[in-house]
Amino acid sequence: MNATELQHHIQLKAGDVGRYVLLPGDPGRCEPIAQLFDDPVKVASNREYETWTGTLDGEKVSVVSTGIGCPSASIAVEELIKIGADTFIRVGTSGAMQPDSFTGELAVITAAIRDEGTTSHYLPMEFPAVADPQVVFALADAAKTLGHPYRLGVSQSKDSFYGEVEPDRMPMAEQLHRRWDAFVAGGAISSEMEAAAIFVISSIHRVRAGGIMRMWLDGTDDTDPHMEKLLGTAVQALRNLIRDDKAGMSWP
Amino acid sequence: MNVTERQHHIGVARGEVGRYVFLPGDPGRCEPIARLFDDPKLVAKNREYETWTGYLDGEMVSVTSTGIGCPSAAIAMEELVKVGADTFVRVGTSGAMQPDIRVGDLGVIQGAIRDEGTSSHYLPMEFPAVADLELTRALAIGARSTGKTVHIGISQSKDSFYGQHEPGRMPVAARLQERWHAWMAGGAICSEMEAAALYIVAATLRVRAGGIMKIFGHWDQAPMTEEELAQEGLGDLLAAAIAGMREMIAQDRAAVAK
Numbered sequence: 001m002n003a004t005e006l007q008h009h010i011q012l013k014a015g016d017v018g019r020y021v022l023l024p025g026d027p028g029r030c031e032p033i034a035q036l037f038d039d040p041v042k043v044a045s046n047r048e049y050e051t052w053t054g055t056l057d058g059e060k061v062s063v064v065s066t067g068i069g070c071p072s073a074s075i076a077v078e079e080l081i082k083i084g085a086d087t088f089i090r091v092g093t094s095g096a097m098q099p100d101s102f103t104g105e106l107a108v109i110t111a112a113i114r115d116e117g118t119t120s121h122y123l124p125m126e127f128p129a130v131a132d133p134q135v136v137f138a139l140a141d142a143a144k145t146l147g148h149p150y151r152l153g154v155s156q157s158k159d160s161f162y163g164e165v166e167p168d169r170m171p172m173a174e175q176l177h178r179r180w181d182a183f184v185a186g187g188a189i190s191s192e193m194e195a196a197a198i199f200v201i202s203s204i205h206r207v208r209a210g211g212i213m214r215m216w217l218d219g220t221d222d223t224d225p226h227m228e229k230l231l232g233t234a235v236q237a238l239r240n241l242i243r244d245d246k247a248g249m250s251w252p
Numbered sequence: 253m254n255v256t257e258r259q260h261h262i263g264v265a266r267g268e269v270g271r272y273v274f275l276p277g278d279p280g281r282c283e284p285i286a287r288l289f290d291d292p293k294l295v296a297k298n299r300e301y302e303t304w305t306g307y308l309d310g311e312m313v314s315v316t317s318t319g320i321g322c323p324s325a326a327i328a329m330e331e332l333v334k335v336g337a338d339t340f341v342r343v344g345t346s347g348a349m350q351p352d353i354r355v356g357d358l359g360v361i362q363g364a365i366r367d368e369g370t371s372s373h374y375l376p377m378e379f380p381a382v383a384d385l386e387l388t389r390a391l392a393i394g395a396r397s398t399g400k401t402v403h404i405g406i407s408q409s410k411d412s413f414y415g416q417h418e419p420g421r422m423p424v425a426a427r428l429q430e431r432w433h434a435w436m437a438g439g440a441i442c443s444e445m446e447a448a449a450l451y452i453v454a455a456t457l458r459v460r461a462g463g464i465m466k467i468f469g470h471w472d473q474a475p476m477t478e479e480e481l482a483q484e485g486l487g488d489l490l491a492a493a494i495a496g497m498r499e500m501i502a503q504d505r506a507a508v509a510k
Binding site: 110111112114115122123124125126127128129130133136137144152154179182183185186187200203204206210223252 | 309313343362363364365366367374376377379380381382385386388389392393396404406431434435437439440448452455458488
């Protein structure tokens with residue numbers, strides 16, 4: 001497929017998006033995120049893929065929803081790379097996995113547990129799903145600058161939401177519990193559903209990806225339902241990357 | 253086992269090593285690394301594990317050889333953590349896995365392919381073997397300070413040296429070659445034999461690990477030229493590793509001061 005043609009699922013062509021793309025799961029979050037850009041314009045909406053493009057510090061940036069899960073996220077990233085995007089930040093909510101975490105704390109994802117079925121269509125399971133370190137530190141520096149508490153760490157990317165939140169009713173309950181406990185023991189900080197595919201596909205295409213999640217600790221109240229801290233941090237991280245790229249800085 | 257006792261394999265007791273430890277594979281590389289410390293002393297020597305301790309910027313640091321491969325490397329890290337170490341820098345040589353990576357370049361290992369049998373005794377294979385990124389950043393800063401070309405990326409941690417270097421003679425040749433090509437397509441930068449276990453064990457013990465490698469070997473297994481073989485000296489690598497550890501020590505001190 002030619003880059004000047006509309007991509008099959010996201011219904012975008014070269015020029016419709018910037019190099020820099022934020023990737024929420026929920027199409028409903030695209031517009032609130034785009035409102036943080038200058039001159040936001042809705043570019044396309046097809047299936048779970050909604051796209052807005054605007055600018056930050058004069059640089060074209062976009063937000064594209066991936067839908068839930070690695071299968072649809074992998075399609076979004078593949079098609080966005082075909083039309084010129086090369087820097088991705090996954091942004092969304094996740095379950096907290098460490099007992100000393102708290103609702104509202106931000107997780108800057110360094111790597112992901114490939115607890116999903118999509119990435120094994122790309123690379124054997126031994127290959128690590130890692131974020132780009134420059135994107136990781138752009139996010140960490142943004143959180144630090146804005147004064148939002150955050151931690152760096154590994155995320156579990158799972159294929160089954162209800163397998164995580166209601167494991168006991170699954171025929172595989174015992175295995176789900178055992179693996180969850182192992183991931184916690186390994187230090188995983190957050191549980192979400194798309195990072196592993198975004199990271200592995202980005203490695204293969206030699207593009208940059210990272211992720212920032214707002215954590216929610218089971219049984220606690222939501223303190224920032226509009227996620228201003230999360231979205232503000234993601235946008236500030238894009239500004240950091242745009243600044244460093246313009247300066248031609250090689251990391252670190 | 254009591255921490256005041258000597259550890260079973262490495263023969264080291266608490267107080268004999270610093271928080272910060274360099275991990276070469278080869279025991280023969282311990283002394284040359286220790287010579288870059290202030291006041292280096294040989295602490296213990298047992299099997300493939302040799303340990304020296306000295307100081308960098310007034311901080312106690314050590315070097316312990318791991319031997320070749322993840323099984324012996326995991327033992328070294330487990331026992332070093334028991335006696336108080338918490339920051340580990342793997343240092344060694346590795347083969348290039350991309351055409352644009354040259355003999356003599358430096359590689360900073362951000363994550364490792366778990367192409368080995370040890371780390372699955374700790375965590376399911378889906379779990380990524382990832383370096384501590386603050387330490388990775390410090391090592392990248394150290395590497396850049398040498399003026400060498402620096403690559404930051406993923407290494408293949410394999411269990412079989414000859415399976416990589418002479419895959420054609422292995423009964424599972426087709427699988428070895430197919431997987432090697434997949435790792436390259438995924439962007440792996442170099443091939444070595446210990447990082448995956450060190451990173452996974454470190455994750456489970458909540459300690460920090462990173463790795464810095466000198467590229468010594470071509471991505472296509474082409475023999476090295478005389479000129480390339482003459483670059484065997486590890487001066488650049490060790491200078492980079494020491495500079496990276498100093499950077500980490502400085503960052504830790506700044507964090508405490510805050």
